[in-house]
Amino acid sequence: MTQALKTFGVIGGGAWGTAIAQMLCRDGQDVTLWCLEAEVADAINSAHENTVFLPGVPLKPALRATTSLADLYNLDALFAVAPAQHTRSTLAALKGHIASGTPVVLCSKGIELSTGKFMTEVLADALPEASPAVMSGPSFAIDVAKGLPTAVTLAVEDESIGSELIQAISTPTFRPYLASDLLGAEIGGAVKNVLAIACGIALGKGLGRSAHAALIARGSAEMTRLALAMGADRETMSGLSGLGDLVLTCSSETSRNMSCGLALGRGESLDSILGARNAVTEGVATAPVLRRLASEHDVDMPICASVAAIITGEISVDDAIMTLLMRPNKAEGVEA
Numbered sequence: 001m002t003q004a005l006k007t008f009g010v011i012g013g014g015a016w017g018t019a020i021a022q023m024l025c026r027d028g029q030d031v032t033l034w035c036l037e038a039e040v041a042d043a044i045n046s047a048h049e050n051t052v053f054l055p056g057v058p059l060k061p062a063l064r065a066t067t068s069l070a071d072l073y074n075l076d077a078l079f080a081v082a083p084a085q086h087t088r089s090t091l092a093a094l095k096g097h098i099a100s101g102t103p104v105v106l107c108s109k110g111i112e113l114s115t116g117k118f119m120t121e122v123l124a125d126a127l128p129e130a131s132p133a134v135m136s137g138p139s140f141a142i143d144v145a146k147g148l149p150t151a152v153t154l155a156v157e158d159e160s161i162g163s164e165l166i167q168a169i170s171t172p173t174f175r176p177y178l179a180s181d182l183l184g185a186e187i188g189g190a191v192k193n194v195l196a197i198a199c200g201i202a203l204g205k206g207l208g209r210s211a212h213a214a215l216i217a218r219g220s221a222e223m224t225r226l227a228l229a230m231g232a233d234r235e236t237m238s239g240l241s242g243l244g245d246l247v248l249t250c251s252s253e254t255s256r257n258m259s260c261g262l263a264l265g266r267g268e269s270l271d272s273i274l275g276a277r278n279a280v281t282e283g284v285a286t287a288p289v290l291r292r293l294a295s296e297h298d299v300d301m302p303i304c305a306s307v308a309a310i311i312t313g314e315i316s317v318d319d320a321i322m323t324l325l326m327r328p329n330k331a332e333g334v335e336a
């Protein structure tokens, strides 16, 4: 089979965009990574290292970085990896400069706060001529950049584009599994970040591993409930982009979302936690908009709603825990 996709643009020089660019960069594939910050692009081009967002990982010398989105015009495929709140503006800058049907692989995990839209909806607004795909699953940037084994969901609308993307991105250590449920993959990626904050809070408060496991299981039920109400597939929720990412993020202290929750549980303020880090914590923006979305779909998501209330300052951590524990007993199951 001849290689259909040869030129790739990656939008976003954070940790994940850099890891994806590194993974794509191989013989016969030309990769350009757009970075917002000139110092990031300079460090990648001169020292072959993203010293700001992915320090300590040697990058392939063939990987080129730029600060001009014009360098991503008319490429064979794009990977959108800016934080969710900046996805619209970065995609819109490419309007009129992609061929109809160009695959755009959405890799950010979040919901747009101002509109309540998932990234596929943002893409449809900004670049309706693109062919959408969602790549999501348990994958820390550092693991992928180092070539450690990773498996993700690659959900595509167009099966033939899916095969071309698989050919371009898969390696023995990076294993994409093809799927067709884009919305389900997006729901999993966005909701798990909020649940990881909840799990962090519980552990930071010293509530123990039993409470932690209960939050993962009941959080999974919330995620599935929303997915079913919005028309996504139940199966996606038990796959890599659902359960897989939920388990990784909710059990890793290196996760930005879980570590944010841990610090909240130990009594730190949200402002001081976010102020001390140079990395996006998607669950913080997602929690309030997810609560709104759940209410619009008449879906009960008490754990996610509690995280939203803590983040917006409506309730203290202690009161949120008490409120969750005082809920009436009910039958187990997604519908409950």
Ligand SMILES: NC(=O)c1ccc[n+]([C@@H]2O[C@H](COP(=O)([O-])OP(=O)(O)OC[C@H]3O[C@@H](n4cnc5c(N)ncnc54)[C@H](O)[C@@H]3O)[C@@H](O)[C@H]2O)c1
Binding pocket: 012, 013, 014, 015, 016, 017, 018, 035, 036, 037, 053, 081, 082, 083, 084, 086, 090, 107, 108, 109, 110, 139, 140, 141, 142, 278, 279, 280, 281, 282
């Ligand atoms: N880091 C991971 O392991 C990982 C894995 C899977 C998915 N993701 C997702 O990828 C997305 C990006 O996360 P990351 O870890 O690469 O970011 P990061 O935390 O490493 O870096 C922050 C990024 O935000 C960018 N940014 C800040 N302001 C911006 C603006 N106004 N316009 C455009 N970009 C702006 C910065 O340039 C930088 O690239 C998130 O949605 C995240 O959930 C991350």
Ligand SMILES: O=P(O)(O)OC[C@H](O)CO
Binding pocket: 109, 137, 138, 139, 140, 193, 196, 245, 248, 249, 254, 255, 256, 257, 258, 280, 281, 282
């Ligand atoms: O560090 P986090 O919490 O943003 O999680 C990173 C990835 O989404 C894990 O799959």
